[in-house]
Amino acid sequence: xxxxxxxxxxxxxxxxxxxxxxxxxxxxxxxxxxxxxxxxxxxxxxxxxxxxxxxxxxxxxxxxxxxxxxxxxxxxxxxxxxxxxxxxxxxxxxxxxxxxxxxxxxxxxxxxxxxxxxxxxxxxxxxxxxxxxxxxxxxxxxxxxxxxxxxxxxxxxxxxxxxxxxxxxxxxxxxxxxxxxxxxxxxxxxxxxxxxxxxxxxxxxxxxxxxxxxxxxxxxxxxxxxxxxxxxxxxxxxxxxxxxxxxxxxxxxxxxxxxxxxxxxxxxxxxxxxxxxxxxxxxxxxxxxxxxxxxxxxxxxxxxxxxxxxxxxxxxxxxxxxxxxxxxxxxxxxxxxxxxxxxxxxxxxxxxxxxx
Numbered sequence: 001x002x003x004x005x006x007x008x009x010x011x012x013x014x015x016x017x018x019x020x021x022x023x024x025x026x027x028x029x030x031x032x033x034x035x036x037x038x039x040x041x042x043x044x045x046x047x048x049x050x051x052x053x054x055x056x057x058x059x060x061x062x063x064x065x066x067x068x069x070x071x072x073x074x075x076x077x078x079x080x081x082x083x084x085x086x087x088x089x090x091x092x093x094x095x096x097x098x099x100x101x102x103x104x105x106x107x108x109x110x111x112x113x114x115x116x117x118x119x120x121x122x123x124x125x126x127x128x129x130x131x132x133x134x135x136x137x138x139x140x141x142x143x144x145x146x147x148x149x150x151x152x153x154x155x156x157x158x159x160x161x162x163x164x165x166x167x168x169x170x171x172x173x174x175x176x177x178x179x180x181x182x183x184x185x186x187x188x189x190x191x192x193x194x195x196x197x198x199x200x201x202x203x204x205x206x207x208x209x210x211x212x213x214x215x216x217x218x219x220x221x222x223x224x225x226x227x228x229x230x231x232x233x234x235x236x237x238x239x240x241x242x243x244x245x246x247x248x249x250x251x252x253x254x255x256x257x258x259x260x261x262x263x264x265x266x267x268x269x270x271x272x273x274x275x276x277x278x279x280x281x282x283x284x285x286x287x288x289x290x291x292x293x294x295x296x297x298x299x300x301x302x303x304x305x306x307x308x309x310x311x312x313x314x315x316x317x318x319x320x321x322x323x324x325x326x327x328x329x330x331x332x333x334x335x336x337x338x339x340x341x342x343x344x345x346x347x348x349x350x351x352x353x354x355x356x
Contacts, residue, residue: 003108004134005050005079008127008143011119012134013111018085018097021106021130025142026050026076028128029285030117032264035061036331037096041078041105042069044152044173045241045283047215050077050128054117054264059084062092063099069175069330073099074152074215077130078107079116106130124259125285152214153194162188165207165347168235170196170227172242173214177330181340182210195223198230208236208347211243211322218245218255218286225250232320238343239322241284244313247322251315252296254289258309261285265332268305269312269325277305280325281332287324288313319346 003017007028030052031040037058040051058080078100087095100107108130120126127147129139152173160179164186169179172194182189190204194214201209209231228250231237239247245255265281288310293300302312302323314321326332327339 001132003106004131005108005111005116006129006131006134006139006143009123013108013116015079015108015110017107017109019101019107021108021132022104023129023131023136023138023142024050024076024106025127025129025145025147027125027147027285028052028079028116028120029125029261029263030054030113030120031283032266033331036265038063038067039069039177039331040283041073041075042071043175043283044070044074045175045213045215046075047152047173048147049075050079050130051075052113052116052120053078053080054113056081056113057084058082059096060087061089062087063094063096064089064091065093066091067330069177070152073103073105075105078105079111079113080107080109081111081113083107083109120260125261154191155193157193157200158191160189160191162186164188165344166190166204167208167210168192168201168204168206169210169212170194170201170243171214172212172221172224172246174212175326175328175330177326177328178210178212178240181328181337185340185344187344196227198227201231202234206235208238208343210343211237211239211246213241213243213283213326216242217257218242218249221246222249232315232318235319236343236346237318237320237322238339238346240328241324241326244322244324245286245288247315247320248288248296248298248313251298252292253298253313254292255286256289258285258287262304262309265329267325269336270303270305272301272303278335279333280311280327280336281329282325284324321346
């Protein structure tokens with residue numbers, strides 16, 4: 001059936017879908033990854049967003065039970081040029097269409113995603129509605145309604161036993177792949193809700209703390225800052241994605257909303273200490289503001305090669321650092337897996353992190 005993407009600036013894109021869409025609003029963003037659509041769809045960092053996949057074909061290897069970042073989808077909608085109806089892969093349990101129908105995710109295919117991506121790059125990320133009736137009067141109501149970001153944090157303290165260092169994770173919307181990398185290094189992992197108090201974490205006496213990824217505007221999460229400020233005086237800390245932004249805010253830096261963000265896993269990042277470059281997996285629409293760094297208590301340690309946005313910081317005179325990219329690389333290249341080893345070395349040596 002005919003299906004439409006209606007943007008808040010008046011643009012309308014016509015495509016089609018095998019399933020009747022529920023009229024759904026979201027921030028329209030794009031990802032440049034050639035694969036990894038399942039991890040993207042289930043990544044909590046994408047909550048409230050309609051994802052445009054720039055690669056012309058997705059769904060060709062289906063959906064399996066192993067690659068989810070969360071048990072249920074997190075994105076608001078899927079847009080692609082072509083979505084495979086008959087996937088072929090030994091791990092596939094269902095097609096992408098079957099998965100979308102099961103969880104009521106609106107999808108559009110047949111849209112010129114090149115044109116749509118160019119519009120987003122030129123004008124910035126924009127709100128849109130997926131609908132089967134572009135003249136529906138409720139579309140404007142959906143566009144006018146502020147986006148809300150559901151709390152994808154755990155509600156309880158979860159403990160996954162390991163034989164290594166005790167790591168407390170503050171869950172702002174964590175991906176399964178981050179936890180998996182900690183467990184691969186034998187960490188004894190405690191996962192805390194986003195609204196945890198510093199005392200609760202101190203009660204388990206961790207060896208180190210991870211500030212996770214998650215959705216939303218970091219500047220609206222000021223209530224999380226006091227906890228980070230208190231914990232960084234006692235424990236080694238590593239932040240990832242949103243965790244990077246919150247660590248910066250806790251030390252005097254500021255954030256800004258990017259024009260169209262970084263989403264995909266072909267983003268080159270440079271280590272400013274060594275000059276080495278890495279291809280990284282990224283999914284963020286906010287970043288630390290470079291102009292705010294001189295008056296803060298952080299130093300920039302990584303930078304994006306193309307637009308020179310900040311990709312990592314360390315806190316002066318503290319055992320705390322963070323990266324904007326995803327070293328867990330799910331999906332994506334494994335160039336930056338060493339970040340986890342650096343964190344564990346920092347825990348073991350109780351020293352300020354050194355760069356590879």
